[in-house]
Amino acid sequence: MKHGEVVSILKDLITKCEKGRDSFRNAAENIQNSEFRRLFNIFSQQRAQFVSELRAELHRLSTGEMAPPTPAEPFDSTTTVKMGGTENESSIISQCEREEEAAVSRYEDAMKADLPLDVQYVLKRQFMDIKDAYDRIRILQRAA
Numbered sequence: 001m002k003h004g005e006v007v008s009i010l011k012d013l014i015t016k017c018e019k020g021r022d023s024f025r026n027a028a029e030n031i032q033n034s035e036f037r038r039l040f041n042i043f044s045q046q047r048a049q050f051v052s053e054l055r056a057e058l059h060r061l062s063t064g065e066m067a068p069p070t071p072a073e074p075f076d077s078t079t080t081v082k083m084g085g086t087e088n089e090s091s092i093i094s095q096c097e098r099e100e101e102a103a104v105s106r107y108e109d110a111m112k113a114d115l116p117l118d119v120q121y122v123l124k125r126q127f128m129d130i131k132d133a134y135d136r137i138r139i140l141q142r143a144a
Contacts, residue, residue, distance in 0.1 A: 009115065
């Protein structure tokens with residue numbers, strides 16, 4: 001696979017993880033259930049870590065050497081769409097479920113590409129966590 005294609009895939013996944021980070025943070029700020037809030041904050045932090053790891057892979061591919069992970073960017077609430085005050089837990093969880101479903105699909109597509117082995121390793125590990133989050137959110141949705 002060409003270097004530019006690998007970079008494009010990583011940038012796409014960074015964007016997806018940033019969106020997930022912001023969506024989970026937004027959900028945590030707008031949901032009443034404290035257990036759901038805690039879980040969404042964990043998922044938001046996890047996505048921020050994924051962004052750092054993916055950026056480190058991009059940097060390593062650009063320089064040919066392993067770079068330390070860059071710190072996650074601080075959360076910027078101006079980049080997210082605020083959820084309306086009338087939304088209930090079910091609709092907030094549904095939005096998170098749709099976001100995670102899209103992330104699962106993006107990672108599945110990325111893993112079909114002929115990526116370098118070290119990039120494949122990072123993506124597979126992240127995918128397992130995203131799939132787990134998606135499954136947990138689906139369970140929450142049924143319970144809400």
